[in-house]
Amino acid sequence: MASSMDKEAPSPLKVTMTAVAKEAGVSQSTASRVFYGSTPVAEHTRQAVEAAAERLGYVPNTMARSLAARGTDILGLLLRGPDNPAYGLLFSELQAHVSSAGLQMITVAPSRNEGAQFERQALNRLLGLRVGGMFVATGVIRAQMLEPFLDRVPVVVVGRPESHPRIHSISYDEDRNATLLADAVATAGHRSAAVVVPSAENSVAQHRRGVAMARGLAERGVRVYQVSSPTFASRDEGGREIVALSREGRITAAMFPSDLRLLAFLPLAQKAGLRVPEDLSLTGFDGILPGIDLLGFTTVRIPVEVAARRAVEVMHAQLTERTPARHDLIPGTLIRGRTLGPAPTHR
Template sequence: MQTPRSAARAAKLPNPDDSTPSPDRTGSAMSALSVTMAAVAAAAGVSRATVSRVFHGTTPVAQSTRDAVYAAAEKLGYVPNVMARVLAARSSDILGLLLRGPTNPAYGLLFGELQENVSRLGMQMVAVAPSRAEGANFERQALNRLLGLRVGGMFVATGVIHAEMLEPFLDKVPVVIIGRPESHPRIYSVSYDEDSNATQLADAVAAHGHQGVAVVTSSGGNSATEHRRAITMAARLRAHGVRAHPVAAPTFGLIDEGAQEIIALHRAGHITAAMFPSDLRALAFMPYLRAASLRTPEDLSLTGCDGILPGIDLIGFATVRIPVEQAAQRAAEVMKTLLDGQTEIKHELLPGTFLPGRTLGPAPR
């Protein structure tokens, strides 16, 4: 039996399939947001349940019927009331994505590939992404915003939100971390094998005879991925007997940090190569190289990491190409199985491919 309080609470919940259009503030018959499924169904000559299936993807619908529904929706300006549906159901089949800086080509490609794979598997996704200058506080707020939308599952593709920040939510929604290495026993991850990527780069630099190398080292709090790459590169260089000179880059969003220190190390005769934890950082260093009248690789060899930067083949960076497409496909597949009840947690590692560009050459004699 429904109590007065529960009845009142239920009455306040929006009904996504309400067949009565509401007037907009100007008093017109219906605004874009008040057009209902019933109106679309009447215009398309189908049932309201069919309209729901078309927009929510619950069961297959004939293409001719889908076309009729979409045409009616476009004519009427229908917008599916996703939040009303979530509130009414107390849950959601929409996935959330917390994405680090989509202006970074690697994250931009990941977003596109993940969206394609999520759609292919019959799921939906909403993304929140900070600007390159926004740090951990913004990402925590974005995380809370996604959870406030009652997402049914969450992808985390950022090195700023650590596993400990996700622990309070693991009993509520399945989480898949994409891109960065992760070892938390309750979080599934599909990650680039950054130890392998960094090792490939360091081995190539050492093989070219460099004995002094600058390694740009980002803060772990700003980017777990870049920090992991830098630490591994430095350790591998030292294993080859090469002097690694860490160049600190602690400021969030400042991708040319450490450039002047690299130039100074070269002028002092300490280094013949510089290794950057991302192609964007290597690219940001190029104007400093030019301003110092230095050439690459004749005077100073350079390496990056990611291999996604548009025109990377024209620039000719020596880098590692991370398998973004494979990571996106696996992450979507994993989320699908988690939503279906699979509980086994794994940490998949996907190694990249070394690209021997023209910015890496033999150490000058």
Template sequence: MTGRGQAKGRSGGSPLGVRMDDVAQLAQVSRATVSRVLMGHVTVSPNTQEKVHRALRELGYVPNMIASGLAARSSSDLVGLLLRDPRNPAYGLLHSEVQNQASRAGLQLITVIPSSKQGAEDELAALRRLLGLRVGGLMVSTGVVKAHDLEPFLDSVPVVSVGRMEDHPGIYGVSYDEDTNAAILADRVASEGHRSVAVIVPSFAISTAENRRGLAMAAHLRGRGVSVYQIDTAIFGSVVDGCKDIVRLALEGRVTAAMFPSDIRAISFLPLAQEEGLRIPEDLSITGCDGVLPGSDQIGIATVKIPVHEVAARGTAVMAELLRNPGTATIKHERFAGVFVPGRSLGPPRANTLGMT
């Protein structure tokens, strides 16, 4: 069996120069077996996998993913994921679930995360970096890049939009049903008896998902005969934009509830409400949307829990199918609705004397 020193001698002393043949020789298996282990194929026996992984660790082997992508551009299992800021629990969980599903499907995932402080241009630059790696497929999980931004690449790689509403006829979409989720929440608020409600609506340029949620919430409330104070926000990266307007409306007695298009926005509102002496829900009921933040049940935000696992699993399965049978899939836009999660933050309106003198 080849020793470590011999292998590193062949590579000029750098693990980046170690070849797959070196790993195969040290593990006493074929080069194809090493490749299957690297790809995560479950058909390789556990004992053989352990031998290969031991050799990989000893030699410090690093696969040349760019070369692999160039060598098999039309059938590569290398998939790029463009992901929004994972500090948002919804995106963080989606990332984890997509990674798990990709491993099970034998796909290799490369994730690029644009700056959380920049907008569409930064995300487009990240998109170009991914495509520059010659990925075989592209999964887009961000609320900023628009469908028309993806159009130039649709003839080159299969594209699946995951976790965001998609209507483009050339892009397969697997998303949360934001319209239904918004309607579920709006119905709950209206059913509690609220007749005047503030709704935060981020601009389309900030987040396509939150924009759609907010607009759908407002529209459904109006359909129930509820007066809506629509608060449009346009500051990228800010989750508290518009919160002072809600405080003012509540203190003036003009609204009895506020609806936020994400749990992070709703939770970020709580300190400001407390600072101004607003009691939740006695003076103001609030709702969020996501339901994936660990410990959110202890906070008590009324919300809709989005089906992250189902969307990640289905989106990854679609990508695997598009890669292995190119040109055969019919483009669809699949949508998965969430479920309402009750919380202490939502209750019936009470006599509001905050705005009276």
């Protein structure tokens, strides 16, 4: 006869809270309070229940609780490009503040090459999980894509300017930040520069940065060559055009709407024999890239930490009472690095 040791242990996902309560010698309601924090329990009781759960391999059914409670403490996050250091830091900061607020968060992140269609499907999946609110941290999803959801859950856009009267947004002040960089380039004596301007369909934020940098240069008497970048998820697009403009003596500087785009351009510049900044000055945008101090990029450091904290504060308030949408713009800080130098005198 087989002994109890020979019996296959139940899957952790099949272990019930009732079994954990019995193992710990408490009622099921007490066990529920330990896992879901509805009301405090004595410390020794909490430890007993958690120890029983660990022995049995119990996994709390968070989604079942979400459905029962209409998802009020479980939030969804749609995150663009987690391999981008700026988005990676934003995710980390949002998660920390959500946890500190006693809430939970489910994150859906597309791969770098997945665009608007995937993100629309992701929004539907988050709603299907009955999340109580959604953070949208992507430059792909538009306000009109969010409108059908606004009566069902509060939405807070993070890291992208938004003017929709029913959508809260906590964003970096892209226009002001771009102006800081344009002013630095003009002050360094550059009278002609290329600006990479991605398509608005692919990135609202980067498109706005490019347009604002071009406008800021023009206002300061600098001739602008706009370099378009219509391909989704392409970081080096426009690089060859910039090299050609530099070789022809038409530009002495190039401005990129992200540090990753600047980083992708450097091998092209090196291959073309262009010295930075002696032949061509370069600026980026974001200021989050690891080792950016060693690379010496001139860029703008966007205030990711402040944006994440404010976004969670707004969302937490919206879960209790819907209020008129607020649209915060948070300025960044100019970082002066080695990639921006004075305009060469031999041009």
